[in-house]
Amino acid sequence: MLQYTGHPFIDIGIATIVAFASKTHPQQLELEDLDAIADYLEECYTQQPMTSFLSVVFPNSGFTQPAYNKLPQKRIQYARKVLRLYRPESLRAKNTRCIFTGQPAAGMPLDLDNKLPPGHSYRQHIPLTTGEGIINYHPNEMNGIPISGQALLALHALPLGCAKVGGRLLAIHASDNDATLYCARHFLHNNMRSIEKAREIGATKLPEPAENVATLLIKQLLAMIKERQKQQEFDAPASITAYYFTNSGQGPDLQIFHIPLEVYDFLSTMLSDDYRQKWEQICERAWEVSSQLSAKQNSEEPPPTYNILYEELLQLPTTAAHFISHYLLRRPFVSKRKGDPRRFYSTINEAELVSWRLTESFLRKVVSMEPARIAEIKNLGDSLAEYIHSENDKRLFNSLLNAQRYDQLRAALIRANVACLRRRQEPLLRLKPYLAVFEEAEGLQYADWRLARDLVIIRVVEQLHEYGWLKAHADDLDLDQGPIEAAR
Secondary structure (H helix, E strand, O other), X not given: OOOOOOOXXXXXXXHHHHHHOOOOOXXXXXXXXXXXXXXXXXXXXXXXXXXXXXXXXXXXXXXOOHHHOOOHHHHHHHHHHHHOOOOOOOOEEEEEEOOOOOOEEEOOOOOOXXXXXXXXXXXXXXXXXXXXXXXXXXXXXXXXXXXXXXXXXXXXXXHHHOEEEOOEEEEEEEOOHHHHHHHHHHHXXXXXXXXXXXXXXXXXXXXXXXXXXXXXXXHHXXXXXHXXXXXXXXXXXXXXXXXXXXXXXXXXXXXXXXXXXXXXXXXXXXXOOOOHHHHHHHHHOOEOXXXXXXXXXOOOOOOOOOEHHHHHHXXXXXOHHHHHHHHHOOOOXXXXXXXXXXXXXXXXXXXXXXXXXXXXXXXXXHHOOOHHHHHHXXXXXXXXXXXXXXXXOHHHHHHHHHOOOHHHHXXXXXXXXXXXXXXXXXXXXXXXXXXXXXXXXXXXXXXXXHHHHHHHHHHHHHHHHHHOHHHHOHHHOOOOOOOOOOOO
């Protein structure tokens, strides 16, 4: 009856049909299931609030034509025409096949006036494609895209399997079809509830979430991973691609977010029992903070609109060093963005959030750092933490935390090494481990020496926190942590 095609809009639409039928796979669908969602779409799409909702998906279609506002029967006729071409008795093209499914294309025009070529679709049917009469990128000077009734039904189910955010649609597609189905089902149920509520109060628009699109995307992904872990389902890593788009006649636009396998795998690990508590604490402190109290006494503050950590997950692995510095090491960061919580971060005051185990997982799964280098970084951090604790060397700790140039860092470590030798102790650092952490070759530092420095400090801070040394000497430590970075 239906099967996934690999095309994101078609697959999300198919997943929405599967979810509407309370099934788990397209192969389980029967003709009655397609009839059921076609009936629902006809009933919903021909009246408010969906006629407004669909203007960003199917502009100038029979569902959104302003001329049909006073002719509701026209909308119903259009719905019955385009939503039921999957039925066996519908006409099929003899020599033209659907580019999505390979099935015969529909054998009748997709407009009420029968002016369009039979079975050919345009921008009012398929979002972000060309309009009528444009022959660019089409063979044999034939404009339009041949489409089957099954694919056309899936495309019209697509909006119900998306979230409406900021006047656009967010469609989530995954390499794992079960993940695509989960997201489509979640958005479908939310939309159905919103439609019902809007009808009850006579609203002409559907409500939208408070969060921005990037935050909503990661929030949805984390909820899916949690649910699959709760159901003890095998959660194989998947790559996620989200499409944030509008097909509005005032200006179509598309923004694509990609979450690679390694980031998905990292998030799955963070939500396991061994990591979840500390990870969720870190995430909780990344929500937008209110800049001022509400003007009205006892009135509730508006919900936060973004989580800065969620947003930066979408930049990984490119911004891994930045992510480690500010979220795992808790370095403060001041930007011009309203409500940015990172200005309140503190390595010393939030030392309980600094975790080597969490950082090590990030290095293995996201950064793909060699295990040998990870081990050397950990060992160096242990040695430095033990030395700082035993010798009460606040100067070395401050130098490590605030060094802005590689020579400053190297000089601080050399001073500590010399101090050990003067006490007739074993050297704090030896050449080979030092080179493994900081230098590609003797005298040539890694381009990411700051990353290596921050990783060493993460281990040092964790150990000193466990010793109780940080709390005992908090008043004597330099909390500046270097100059404030340029606004992002």
